[in-house]
Structure formats: C-alpha cells, structure tokens
Amino acid sequence: MNRKVGIFLIISLIIGSLVGYKYSSGYDIQKVSDHGEVNLKGKDIKGAVDFVFDNKENIYIAFPHEIKKISNSGDSKRVYGDEAEIYSIEYLKGKIYAYIGNEVKSIDLDSYEVKSLVKGIPNIGDYKNGEIKLNRNKLYISVGANTNSGVVGEDNIWSGIHNESCDIPTYGVVLKGTNYGSTGAFVPKGSSTIRNQKIKGGNIGNASIITYDLSSKEISTYGYGIRNVKGMDFNKDGNLYAGVGGMEDRGERPVKGDYDYIYKIEKGGWYGWPDYSGGDSLDSPRFGCSLLLNEVPTISPPSPLYTNKNLSGIESLSIRDNIIYFIDNKDKVLKSLNLFGATTGELKFPEDFNLKKVKIHNNNIYILENREGMIFKYDIDSIGKKYDNIIVILLLSILLIIILMIILLKKSLVKSKELRMKKREE
Template sequence: MKKLLKILSMLVIISAAAFMIQLYFNKTHPKIQIELKDNALSCGLKYSGLKDSVDFTKDEKDNYYIAYKNRIQIIESNGKSYDILKDSNLDIYSIDYFKNNLYYSSGDKIYCYNINQGRNIVLIKDIPNYGDYKDSLLRVNEDYIYISIGAATNSAVVGEDNKWIKNNFYAHDITPEDITLRGINFGKYKRGAFQSYNTKSLKGQIVPQHFPGNASIIIYNLKNGSSETFAWGIRNIEGMDFTSKSGLICDVGGMENRGSRPVIGDTDYIYEIKKGMWYGWPDYSGGDPVTSPKFKSVKGSPLQFILDNHPSTNPPAPLYQHKTVGTMGALAVDVNGDLKSRDCIFFYDKSDNMIYSFRGAGSPLAEIKFKGNSKISSMKVYNKSLLTLDGRDGYLYSIKRGKINVNPSMDKNIYLYSLLAAILGIILILKSQNS
C-alpha cells in the first residue's frame, strides 16, 4: 500500500512539473498567430509585453523606442528596458527617431525629446486635432518632419455624427488655403460646409486660410524651425512612409455614408503626395468629382459641389484604389526590395486583419494573415525586416525573406524538459519499488 501511494505521489509530481514547464514556456515564448501567404517569407517574435503600445522607432545602435499613450519605453540592444519619458498629460499617437532626438505627436502638439539631455520641448502647437481624425502621424525624412492633420468631419459639414461637438460646439474644419463656398446647405437646419454646427453658408462666401489647417500635411524644417503646408485636400491619412527617391506614400481614407453630407460609393486609396498639390477633398475623392456616377447620396441622387472655383478640376489620381472604405491602416515601404521588389508598399487592412503588398501596378497580394484579436498599430522596415507592431496583444513581429526562428526553441524545449521530468519520475518510482 505504501509503495502504491509513493507511485501515485510521484505521478502527481511528474504531471505538475510538466504542467508548470509548459505554462512557463507559453508565457515567455507566446505562440505566433500568423499565417504567411508567401513561403519565401518567415516570421519571428522580436519583442513581447508591449500591450497598449501605439508606435515604435529605433536608432543607429539598435535601441528600440516603444510609444504608449503617456510614456516612451526604451529597449536597449542588450535587452535592458525602462521608461525614458512619462507624463500623464500626454496622448501619444506617433513617434520617429532622427539624430539623437525622438519626435512624437500628442494631442494638438508635436514634441522633440532629446535622448542625451532628457529635454522635452514643443515644436508645434495648436494643431486642429479635435474632430473625427484627431491623431497626427509623423515621419522624418531629410531634415523635415512630415505631419498629417486629419479632417474634422466626414465631408466638411458638421452633423449629428460628430460626437465631439458636445465638448467643442463651435469647432469645424479649418482650411489651410483660401476657399470660396457655393452656399449649398444641408438638412433641416441648413448646415453649411466649413461652418460650425447648424450654421448656414452663403454663396460666394470666402473662408480664409489658416495654418495649420485640417485635411492637410504640414512640414517642419529641423534646421531653421520653420513650418508650412506641404499638401492639402487630403481627408485622413492612416499610414505614411517614403520611397527610395523620397516620394511620400500615404494611404488615405475615403468619405463615408454618414453625417449631414453622406457619400456612398467611395473607397480608401494609396497616393504619392507631392508638394503644393490639392488632392480634392471634400469635392473630389480618388481623383473623381463627387458629381460623377461613382458617388451617390442617401436618396440615390447625385451629390453637389460645396466649393466654388476649385484649385484644380483634375486633382491627382491615386496609385491604388482599395475595395472598401475606412479599413486601410498602417503602411510601410520596402525601399531596398529586401522582402519583395524595390519600393514595394505594404499596407494593413483592419477588416480582414491582413497585410497586403502592392508593387505600383496590378492588384495587391495578400501576404500576412493575423489571427485572434491582433490589431496592427504600426509597421516599419528596418534591417531588411518588416517590423509589425500588434499593440493590442503587445507583440512586435519581425518578417523577413528566408527562414528565421519562429518561436525560439519553444516546442522542442517543452518536449525535452517534459521527457526529462518523466525519466526522472520513472527512476524515482523504480528506486522506491526496490527499497
């Protein structure tokens, strides 16, 4: 009877040991929930434990900087990790590194944090980030910071869909250039474009320019501190990167079927944004006028222009027109062709949790499918890898061409230690039987 109890005790110990080993490895080496559509690519987990992160960047020494809502964390190349900046008043959305400085957007401001000095200063303030698209993306290229400013509304008219009017009743879209209105008003309360809530517009009304303005990209000169509008008429930018020739590539959200001036039939787009150009919002989208058969209002009738004397009757066409509206997210350009072809564009679609590649012509290719509750908040190409940040689950993935270690020796180690525990248990049992 005593021998039987010893054997049962040993079996319980073995089972508990195997369970603890597996639990430990599942925690320290989480299983990657990714399906790669291209067999030439492979995926590894670079960092975990980054839950609720919003963006990331790196420096020349391979130190990574992870941005959260109100703090910035450094992960040094030796693995040491700690916060270098923390402020409960911040609302960080985007971050980039350049020459020992971290540049980041938070609320209506752009900041510069000097890493050596630990000094944090405001570069730009009073950005009109209060509406539907209130988060500014920023990227640094050739001594300039490129900063996106989204539209306050869906299609330039404040309505019931704009919940922010409860806290900012008189807010509306601000134009970065002078515009003239046609005096078209919408709905029961005759709401006008570029006017505050329930305010009419007049035919021939001139709305003066203001810097910075909504639905635009501005640039900040790091050498002399000056800033200016780079391009405008761009509804909202969800991803931003540069080509090998410093061309600015952005994915732009189309107008939606909501609000006082709903638009049916629009989609998202990828553009190369060029300096000084007007890209059509709110009277054109994807290079097409809203009066074209492509677009309709809720009643099925054609839409009307709200601007008079357009800056152009032929705004630039996009590089790519997506299949849906309001679903395109993070974007990155493979400048050197390390994963695909040179200047291949990778973009994330929130609707199917997929990363696609687009080579400038033809249809995009599905490349990476994320499973579970993943939500990609940022993508960048560093060191021949497409680094992909899943801020919801807290993982930074590294996707490369060729084979890399997907889950560092996780499965093999589980089996090895479980086997060793079983052998040890059997030895102990046999000894107990012989004693």
C-alpha cells in the same frame, strides 16, 4: 509492407512539412506568399500605438500617454510621459520626435529636455491621430479632417465641447452655399452659408500634410485636400506615398461607395477633399452628393495609385526600396504594392488581432499588434534559407521512410523464408 501505406506516409510528410512552412510557429500567422520567416520580436506591450528603433537597436514604444525604451538587452525604462495623447514617433540623432495632442515635440534622450516644435495643430475632431515621418532633415506631419465630409453634424461628438470648431481650409475657399440642415461647409455646427461665401485659410489647415524644417524651423504646407493619412513613407527616390481613408456613410453629408486609397503625394498638390475622393467628383453617379466648393484648385485631382476595397481598412504603411507594405486591419493582412499598382498578399493574421503599425528597419519588416501587445519581425529575405530548410527536412523524412521500408521489407523476407522452411519440414 503495403505499398499504398508507404506512398500515403510519404505524401503525408510532404504536406505536413509544407503546412509547417506556411504558418508561423505558435501564432497562426499564415504566409500568403512564399517569402521569408515571421518571428516574435517583442511582447507585453498591450495598447502600444507606435514604435521606432535607434541606431543601437534599442526600441522605443509609444503608448497613449508615455514612451518607454526597451534596450537590446531587454531592460525597460520610461523616457517620457504626457497627459495629452501620443499618436506617432520618429527617431533621429539621439532624439525622439513625437506627435502629441495638437503639438509635435522633440525629446532629447540624453538630457530629457523637451521642446515644442509645432503648436496649434487643429486636430480636435474625428481624425486627430496624425502621423509624422522624417526625411532629409524635415518632419512631415499629417493633419486629419475634423469631420467626415466637411460638415459638422450630430456624428461629431466633439462638437458638444468645441462648439465653435469646424474644418479649417489650408487656403481660402469659395463656397457654393450648400447647407445640410442648418449647417454649411467649413463653419461651426448650426451656421449656414451662402453662395460665393469666402472662408479664410488657417496657418495650418485640416486635411493636409505639413512640413517642419529641423534647421530653419520653417513650417509649410506640402499637400492638402487629404482627408486622413493612415501611414506615410518615402521610397528610395524620395517620393512620398500615403494611405488615405475614404469618406463614410454617416453624418449630415453621408457618402456612399467610397474606399481607402494609397496616393503618391506631390508637393503643392490638392487631392480633392471634401468634394473629390479617389479622383472622382462627389456629384458623379458613383457618389451622388452635392458639392461644397464653388471654386476648386483643379478640376482633376490626382488619381490614387491603389484603391483598397475595404473602407476604413488601411491602417499603416511603410516602404522598402520601391515596394509599399501596408496593413488592411479589416481583413487582418499585410500586403505589398509595387509602383505599378499591383498587390501581393504577404501575411494573414488571426481575426482577433488589432494590427496598428508596419515599419521597415534594416530591411526587415516589423508589425505592431496592440490588442495582445506584440511586435513581429518579418524577415522577407530569408526565402532561400527557408527553402533550404524545407528541402533538408523533406529529404531526411524521405530517407527515414526508405530506411524504415527496407527494415520492414527485410523482416518480411525473413519471415517468409522461415514460413517456407517450416512448410518443407512438415
């Protein structure tokens, strides 16, 4: 057998095995890191917006107007429906907690009793899709900004219906009197403002994270000046982290050069919106915008842990131990981020996927894709098993090649011997 052919076969098998390892079977999901395995957990859930597991491994899927239970045996059952839009769900002790329209409700899974826990959330605008998260008997609820950067304009389509609506500050603010056309900050479209004008805060303000105590029923503000939360979770030390979308180049007060961020959210902290982003003032050379507030809670809002170079890219995040896993839906990747701000690519998905949620359950990572309607399970701890499988496959492949080469060599020797004998006879 030709030596070069043998070497080529061995190299081809090694490369083929590695390529087979790098991609998830059937879905062209590229594993950027050397971690674990990706498998399909569920399918046929097009349009799903969120999901959660109970303590019996049943999974609850939230769609825009209903919640379905899929048992661990595969049976499906509708457990809730609503005309209002469903944004986010959580599970605790036999109840689903759901962010629905401008309310947060509880749904008892035994009696199907529905209770309204938080009403009147002012999320009628551009960033109404809020998040809820359970931690230590409290619900953490994000309330998005109604506008891009604090001023109602032609880009806010909802203002044609809710013509008296605008952003509501969490606490009272004092304005500079900066107007864009005929409209100022924190006032309805067409209302101008003057210097030192005071705007009262609301019971619940826009661009904030509030809490609801499940025992005392108390509602309080946890953090504010947070434009729109795109996923939040707690690490093992109980610290809250949130993905936050940056301001866009649109509307009456367009902002150029902003990004998405991941912040550590401290209780009582102000994170700058609408006059700061990523820790920088909007009148800095980076942005070059006029400011809206004459007085601010602090002249130095916290800097983010991480800056994502894609604007409107971060879609969801979840934390395992002290590693943050988040989706960049523009690049179609799942990334991991440590608490020092260093990132690692984990998974690369096809460009036509719409990645909606990432969640941790029993130390596994689950990713919801809602265009095709699938949930993937990323078993990050299976690295050893995977490497063992690769080694076994490679060794078996090499062994088969060696056996094949021995057989071919033996045949070649026999044939050569026969030729020599034939020549002698001649």
